Amino acid sequence: MTTQAPQSQQRGILMTDAALQHVLQLREKQGKDLCLRVGVRQGGCSGMSYMMDFEDPNNIQPTDEVFDYDGFKVVCDPKSMLYLYGLVLDYSDAMIGGGFQFTNPNANQTCGCGKSFS
Structure with a gap:
């Protein structure tokens, strides 16, 4: 018999406690209830670069993946x-x-700055 982790435990994008606390502090400075959108775009030193920004939860699309961190939403297309x-x-x-660091198991190669990959 195999036991699977509860669905709420399975997340495609994981945030450490340090990252979550820092993001929550930044969101508080915005003075609005915002979610965090994480994605990739063409460009950067290695071909693809990470993008991350706050967004109004009303902009979440039905096709987006949404990961809940105790009420704070992380969204990805x-x-x-x-x-x-x-x-x-x-x-x-x-x-x-210092700053945000991305550890991506799908990256074959990362650049020295850690903000882009291929």
Whole structure:
């Protein structure tokens, strides 16, 4: 008999506690109830670059993947999800190399800045 994790535990985009706390702080400064849209676009040092921005929850499309973090929604379009499934989003406040970090199991190659991949 195999046991699967509850559906709420399975997320295509994972956020560490540090990343979630930082995103929630940034959202609070916006003064609105916003979700986080994560995706990819052509460009960057290695061919594809990550994109991440706040968005009004009313803009969530029926085809979007939505991941709930205790009421905070992380949204990704289906085309980007092909490249991002299993992505871990982390945040570091280190003086050198700090900021958001993307660990993408689908990336064959990443650039030195860590913001693009192929």
